[in-house]
Amino acid sequence: MKRSSSMEIRNKLIEFPTSPQPAFGEEITHYSHSKHPLTEVTISELFRCSGCKEYGAGKRFACQQCDFQLHEFCAVSPPLLQSHPLHGQHQLVFHSKPKPGGISWPRCDVCGKSTKGFTFRCRACNFQMHPCCAMLSTEINLPVHPHNLKLLPPAGEHGLGNTCGECKKKRSGRMYRCSVCDYHIHAVCAKNHINGLQANGINAAPERPSALGTAARFASQVVIEFVGGLIEGLGEGMGEVIVQNIARGRCTSIRRRRRVSE
Structure with missing residues (x-):
């Protein structure tokens, strides 16, 4: 990556479609976006990293000419990780x-979320994790809790067995635990203190709807509109007969399933 002096950056006019005035930093040329340079800026708004496809806020490297932005840790990720605390037995390749x-999508072995972009992967086994998860360790200190937190083993009993003190939910993925007061927090919630969300007043990253859920809702809407148009074309009387037959068919199907289960 090629860096230029900060004095040259301050003399450039950079405009962003956001209300806060960004703080300018150094400039780099990143291989994932080689056609334009990226400038280090700090903006409080939420953004989605073009590298790892995860959310972030605050400091980032952004393109002045298009909507390309990288987390700071994604922009400066090393090609190799040796003896990482979350997977010290093997080398991890970016x-x-x-x-x-x-x-x-394959899932991160730390936070349990999908890996859709930049990842660190092990060639010896199937372990992989996001660059943001690589910023975590086996022991962490967070501003939301006064005690040291230790990472629990990746056993399934720890994945869904405890309620997170941050999101108040149970989900897959690694968890941290406080041995003093039995406080638990998901790794996915802990990394919101690393990607800039908590520091900029954003409690959690928005959940993206699944493609299957969106497709199912779209298909249901198409069926409803088709039946509605059919009823309108045939007339009210014939339409009522069709609706009654559909409902009767559903009831018959339900009764058949009940008989099978009995």
């Missing part, structure tokens, strides 16, 4: 593209 999988 990849700019996600690991090819089946119909669903």
Whole structure:
């Protein structure tokens, strides 16, 4: 990556479609966006990293000419991680593209979320994690809790067995635990203190709707509109007969399933 002097950056006019005045920093040329330079800026608004596809806020490297932005840790990620505390037995290699999988995205072994962009992957086993998760360790201190937090083993019993003190939910992924007061927090919630969300007043990253859920809702709407148009074309009387037959068919199907289960 090529860096230029901060004095040259301050003399450039950079405009962002946001209300706060960004703080300018140094400039780099990143291989994932080689056509334009990226400038280090600090803006409090939420953004989605073009590298790891995860959310962030605050400091970032942004393109002045297009909507390309990287977390700071994504922009400066090393090509290799040796003896990382979350996977010290093997070397981890940085990849700019996600690991090819089946119909669903592969998941991070730390936070449990999908890996859709930049990842660190192990060549010896199937372990992989986001660059943001690579900023975590086996022990962390967070401003939301007064005691030291230790990472629990990746056993399934710890994944869904405890309620997170941050989001108040149970979910998959690694968890941290306080041995003093039995406080638990998901790794995915802990990294919101690393990616800039908590520091900029954003409690959690927005949940993106799944493609299957969106497709199902779209298909249901198409069926409803089709039946509605059919009823309108046939007339009210014939339409009522069709609706009654559909409802009767659903009831028959339900009764059949009940008989099978009995």
